[in-house]
Amino acid sequence: MYFKRFEKMEPLVGWAVSAKSLWLIASLVCLLGLPKLSTAQSLENTPNSVLVAQTALAKSVVEEPSNQVIDVGVLAIRGYKATINRWQPLMGWLETQIPNSYFRLHPLSLDELAKGVETQGLDFVITNPGQSVLLARQYSLSWVATLRSPLNNGAAMQVGSALVVRADSPYHTLNDLKGRRLGIVSKNAFGGYLTLVYEAQLKGIDLPRFVGEIIPLGFPLDNLIYRLDDNKTATDLKQQLDAAVVPVCQLEQMQTEGLINIERHRVLDNQAPKGFDCQVSTRLYPNWSMAKTSRASQPLAKSVTQALLALPEGHPAAKAADSVGWTTAVSQLAIDQLLKDLNMHPLQAPWWQRAWQWVKLHQQWAWLVLGILVLLNVYHFWLEYRFSRRGRELISTQRQLNENRALLEHAQRIAIAGELGASLSHELNQPLAAIGHYCHGAEVRLQRGTSPEELQSVLALIQQEVTRADSIISRLRNLLKKRPVSKQPLYLHELVNDTVPLLAYEFEQHQINLAVNVSGEAYLQPLDEVGMQQLLLNLLKNAADACIQRQALEQSASEANPRDDSKSYSPSIDIDLRYQEHKTLLTITDNGTGLTEEASLLMQAFYSTKSEGLGLGLVICRDIAESHGGTFNLESAIGGGCQAQIAIPRKS
Amino acid sequence: MSLELPVYLIDDDDSVRRSLRFMLESYGLKITDFDSAEAFFTGVDLTLPGCVLVDVRMPGLSGPQLHLELVAKNSPLAVIYLTGHGDVPMAVDAFKLGAVDFFQKPADGAKLADAVVKSLEYAKVHHQDNQYLATYQALTPREREILNLIAQGLKNQEIADSLCIAMRTVEIHRANLMKGMQVGSLAEMMLIYSRIAEHLRLE
Numbered sequence: 001m002y003f004k005r006f007e008k009m010e011p012l013v014g015w016a017v018s019a020k021s022l023w024l025i026a027s028l029v030c031l032l033g034l035p036k037l038s039t040a041q042s043l044e045n046t047p048n049s050v051l052v053a054q055t056a057l058a059k060s061v062v063e064e065p066s067n068q069v070i071d072v073g074v075l076a077i078r079g080y081k082a083t084i085n086r087w088q089p090l091m092g093w094l095e096t097q098i099p100n101s102y103f104r105l106h107p108l109s110l111d112e113l114a115k116g117v118e119t120q121g122l123d124f125v126i127t128n129p130g131q132s133v134l135l136a137r138q139y140s141l142s143w144v145a146t147l148r149s150p151l152n153n154g155a156a157m158q159v160g161s162a163l164v165v166r167a168d169s170p171y172h173t174l175n176d177l178k179g180r181r182l183g184i185v186s187k188n189a190f191g192g193y194l195t196l197v198y199e200a201q202l203k204g205i206d207l208p209r210f211v212g213e214i215i216p217l218g219f220p221l222d223n224l225i226y227r228l229d230d231n232k233t234a235t236d237l238k239q240q241l242d243a244a245v246v247p248v249c250q251l252e253q254m255q256t257e258g259l260i261n262i263e264r265h266r267v268l269d270n271q272a273p274k275g276f277d278c279q280v281s282t283r284l285y286p287n288w289s290m291a292k293t294s295r296a297s298q299p300l301a302k303s304v305t306q307a308l309l310a311l312p313e314g315h316p317a318a319k320a321a322d323s324v325g326w327t328t329a330v331s332q333l334a335i336d337q338l339l340k341d342l343n344m345h346p347l348q349a350p351w352w353q354r355a356w357q358w359v360k361l362h363q364q365w366a367w368l369v370l371g372i373l374v375l376l377n378v379y380h381f382w383l384e385y386r387f388s389r390r391g392r393e394l395i396s397t398q399r400q401l402n403e404n405r406a407l408l409e410h411a412q413r414i415a416i417a418g419e420l421g422a423s424l425s426h427e428l429n430q431p432l433a434a435i436g437h438y439c440h441g442a443e444v445r446l447q448r449g450t451s452p453e454e455l456q457s458v459l460a461l462i463q464q465e466v467t468r469a470d471s472i473i474s475r476l477r478n479l480l481k482k483r484p485v486s487k488q489p490l491y492l493h494e495l496v497n498d499t500v501p502l503l504a505y506e507f508e509q510h511q512i513n514l515a516v517n518v519s520g521e522a523y524l525q526p527l528d529e530v531g532m533q534q535l536l537l538n539l540l541k542n543a544a545d546a547c548i549q550r551q552a553l554e555q556s557a558s559e560a561n562p563r564d565d566s567k568s569y570s571p572s573i574d575i576d577l578r579y580q581e582h583k584t585l586l587t588i589t590d591n592g593t594g595l596t597e598e599a600s601l602l603m604q605a606f607y608s609t610k611s612e613g614l615g616l617g618l619v620i621c622r623d624i625a626e627s628h629g630g631t632f633n634l635e636s637a638i639g640g641g642c643q644a645q646i647a648i649p650r651k652s
Numbered sequence: 653m654s655l656e657l658p659v660y661l662i663d664d665d666d667s668v669r670r671s672l673r674f675m676l677e678s679y680g681l682k683i684t685d686f687d688s689a690e691a692f693f694t695g696v697d698l699t700l701p702g703c704v705l706v707d708v709r710m711p712g713l714s715g716p717q718l719h720l721e722l723v724a725k726n727s728p729l730a731v732i733y734l735t736g737h738g739d740v741p742m743a744v745d746a747f748k749l750g751a752v753d754f755f756q757k758p759a760d761g762a763k764l765a766d767a768v769v770k771s772l773e774y775a776k777v778h779h780q781d782n783q784y785l786a787t788y789q790a791l792t793p794r795e796r797e798i799l800n801l802i803a804q805g806l807k808n809q810e811i812a813d814s815l816c817i818a819m820r821t822v823e824i825h826r827a828n829l830m831k832g833m834q835v836g837s838l839a840e841m842m843l844i845y846s847r848i849a850e851h852l853r854l855e
Contacts, residue, residue, distance in 0.1 A: 426736045429757060433736075434671035436758030441675030444761060448678065458674065465667055508711055 067102040070094075070300065073122040075131055075288075076107035077185070077192075077247070079220040083107035087126065089317035097307035098300075109219070110188050117141070123296035124304065128247075129159050129286045130190020133335045141291040143329035144301055145308040149287055150324045158287035160248040160280040161196035163268040166228060171243065173269055174200060174281075179212040180242035183224050186216050190285075190335075191247030198338045199269075199282040221246050225260055243268070249278035253322070285338070286330045287323075405623065409534065410480075412616045416537050417480055426505040427472050431465040438462045475502065478530060487526035487628075492584055492648075493518045493577050495529065499536040500575075503544065512547050513572040520579030525650060531624040538617040539588045539644045540573065545610070546592025546642060547571035553593070583630075584648045591641040599634040621646075657772045658700075661685040662692050662718070663707040663734065668757065672705070672734075679765040689713035698727040701779035703752075703771045708735040708742060716742070719749050728779035730771035734759060784848045787833050795832065798825045802838070803845050 072091065076083040084105060091103035108116060110131055116122040117139045124144075125135065135141055149158035165171045171180070185192040200207040208214055217223050224244040255262040267279035276284070290308065292301040308326040311318050318325045359366040417424070439462070442455045475498070496516060507514050554569040571591060578585040595602070596609055603618045618634065621644075625632035630648035637643040659681045663669040666687070673683045686692040690712055692704075704722070708715040719731050732753045733746050743754045752771040755764055791799065801811045808826070812819040835841045 429736050430665050430668055433758035434667040437668070437671035437675040437761070440761035441671070441678040444675070444678035450678075461667075461671070461674075465671070468667070509709060511711075 067100055068300075069102045069104060070123045070296070070304075071104050071106060071116075071121065072124045072126060073106045073108045073113050073116045074125070075113055075127040076109065077128070077219055077221060079222075080107050082220065086321050089320040090311075093311055093315065093317040094304060094307050097310065098303050110186065114138075117293050120293065120295045122293055123300070124290055124292055126288060126290045128190050128288050129332065129335045130188075130194055130339070132289050132291060133332050133339060136291065136332070140294040142301065143289050143291045143332075144305040145326040145328060146289045146330045147287045147321060147323045148325055148327050150319075150322060158248070159191045159195070159285040160282040161191060161193065161199070161245050162248050162251060162279055163196060163243055163245055163281040164225065164228060164251060164265050165243045165268060167264050167266050169242065169266075171268065174203070174205065176268075177211050177243055181213045181215060181240060182211045183215050183217055183227055183241040183244040185219060185221055185224065185246070187214070189247075192221065193245055194338065194342060195282040195285060196245050198342055201341065215241065221250050222254060222259065225251070225254060225265070229260070229264070248280040248282075248284070249322075252278045283334075285335055286332060289329055290326070408616060409531070409620050409623070412538075412620050413480055413530075413534050415616075416534065416541065417476060424472070424476060424502070427501070428469060431469040431472075434465045435462050435469075438465070478533075487528050489524040490527045490529060490532075491522050491524060492527065492532070492579075492586065493522055495527065495532050496536060496575060496577060496586075499533050500540070502537060503540050506541075506544055507573070510544065510548050510551060510571065512544060513570065514575070515572065516575045516577070518577045518579075522579050523650070525584065525648065526628075527648075528624065528627065531627065535621045535624045535646065536588075538621050540575075542617060542644075543573045543588055543590035543592060543642070546590050546594070547573065548592075550591075550593045580650075582650050584650065586646045586648075587643060588645075589637050589641060589643045591637070591639065594640050595634070595636050595642050602634060603632075655680055655769065655772070656682065657775065658696075658702040659683050659705065659768055659772070660692060660696060660702060660729070661705045662687075662689060662710070662715075663705075664688060664710045665707070668707075672759075675761045676705075676765060676768065679761070679768075681765065681768055689715075689718040692718065693721070696729075698722065698725050698729060699782075701728040701772070701775035702730075703768050703775060704729050704731045705734055705768070706731060708733055716745060716749065719746070719751065723749060726782065728775050728782055730775040730778070732764075732767055732771055781847055781851065784833075784844050785851055787844075788848050791829070791832055795825055795829050798822065799829055799841075799845065802826070802829075803842060803849075 072087075074083060074087050078086075084107060087105055087107075091105050094103050095101055106116065106122065113122075113125060113127060113131065114135060117125060117135055125132075125141070127135065132141075132143070136143070147158070163174060171177055187193060197207045200210065217227065224241075224246055228241050228244045251260070251262055251265060251267065254260045267281055269281045270279045271283070272278060272280045273284070290304075292304070296304075309328070311325040313324040315325070438458050442458045445455060446452065493516075496518075500514065500516065504514075506512075548571070551569060551571055574587075574589045576585075576587040576589070578587075597607075601607060602609075603622055618632075622632040625646045625648070628648045629651070630646055633645045633647075635643055635645075659676065661669060661673055661676070661683055662685070663672065664687055669685050669687065673685050676683050684695075686695065688710060689706070696702075704718070706715040706718055713721075715733055715735075719733075722729055722731065730752045731746075731750070732755065733743075733751055734755050734757055735742065736757055746754055752774055753767040755767070788796070788799075797815070798811060801814065806814070808822045809819055812822045815822075830836070830841065833841055833844060835844065
């Protein structure tokens, strides 16, 4: 009954668990959201190199008041020196085109460039397309010109990624790089990384998860190629790269500069369009562009644009920048698309910001959700409280149940003792009778002149009988004692042999043949002595009752039909005990009336087929067998009668 | 005198049997004990007088079954029942069969000894009756006829007349009767006849 109640409660457990997890998620959201906000604030207040550069600029303005100082930030992808070499000639060209101007070049990293724009430390920026879109959507930037590539008939589409592996490596497509180590310049690098991620995404590959590890090495880009080449000689496994991502034409440029031998490298998934001289693993995006920030004046922007467009193809300033001059700014749509799909577009606020905005917008719903969460939580704790209370109740009920069961067992043992009454009184009477006889005999002999010395042996005989009576009484007392269940190592067959005599008289009285057969190698096992005895007595008594009942039936049948004495009934009970390797098997078979009801019905408490029965015998038998970790079975025996079997697993 | 006769003690419980034997021997009885009815039947001549003390309940043949066997064989052995606990219907059955007494264990020694002595007397008489009966059955039919008439108080002449034989013949038969029955006087012969008459009527 109690177990059923418990089962019903299980779905509630599920509820409580889910409520709990919801609450956890909600609190996690709160915890995660707060630090984001605080870091954003701290960033704004942090001084950085651009600010330092700004103060330096202010000083220079004081020093050279005649010249208009124009600060140009440029993304330094190949280190400070290379950047100066690349762009300083252009600064020179601009200074010649715009009178009284001084163009100051600032090679900056991606973050520094963004910071410079934000703090209005720069007038113009020259950067790669990814960066340019990121900047343009966050700050007020207007594009003035795009660089023309010398390699592709002067096209403005010049940016993409080359996925480079060593020529002798086993990799042939991006798909071969699963679980490998990929070297990149930075996770924000457009040409050097994002274009490839996007390309992979179009193929259905989530690149950061697909490859084993992504190692950002930072600028300059040359390092990536050197590291890829050093792979074989690198002793530290962590330093090894399987592939590297570089911006398009990086390889070819290094080849031209004589830094590497291009034959030793391969570019995977080359999809360079016709006439494009560099190998490229992705589609191409617009080239580097120049933009004006809000600090630069409109007339200045106009003159700079004119100067850029006027730059002749073969001018050293164009050549230094690996270009054939400048053209008008091209559309950044493809880049917008890419950033959007990669979820990196500056106009796409991070999901938590969007969530926060939604919350602000729909406050009533947010409060509702919060309210539900709180309610769920309260409900959860309330359930938990009820649970623990119910649990305690359950435990106390179980304890009480155990106590009641012990009482019932005791009651049933007393009932057995009552049923054993005749047998017991006979058992006890025998030694008492013997003692009486010895005493009387001795008395008579003394009166008739026998010397007391001659009668001494009688005292020993009397003592024997006293011992016998005592053992019977203690056996009974043991059975009737209320006791905690305790198991001691015992031999089951000894227990059987001890118990059978309690019923011997009954068997004898009804001429029931009892056979005890023990087979297998006996071993000690922990047994509840009294419980087992009770079990044996119950089963033997049942067997005897069934035999007696059948005896009476046969007798009345033969009286009704006296001639038919062909089959005379001889009641018998067999106890078969088998010590097996893993269990002990005790089988009690009788040839009595057999089972009149289903065994399962007979094993219900308070169900009895006997008029004076308590209906507890078999229930207790099953309980006792189960308390030994065993099983109790009742079935009809072959050829009538009933067979009870107890299997007790062997415990080491 | 009758203490010389054997007392047979049959009980399957060793300690009870031994203690009973010890007690009864102290009264000077001659005890032979058996642990089962079967052992008793193989070891005892049932035609001789004696007393049987038998436990009612035993494995194998029970006390009443043993008693029935004795009755069937018209044994002179007298039967006394011993039982563990009183069983009135069984006692009634026992007396119907002709048991001398019925004792519940533990039996009072003096009473049991008295009962045994009494039963031995009874057995002795029963044995003698058996012997007289055997003697009677050894007589010729004519001799039995004449004995019957003598017992009715007829004189020799009257017997000769009723049987249509000579007076002399009756006298010879009468002498043979006295010899066959081993008696010295008519009175003695009549005493024996009265003892067996009861059995004769039963037959």
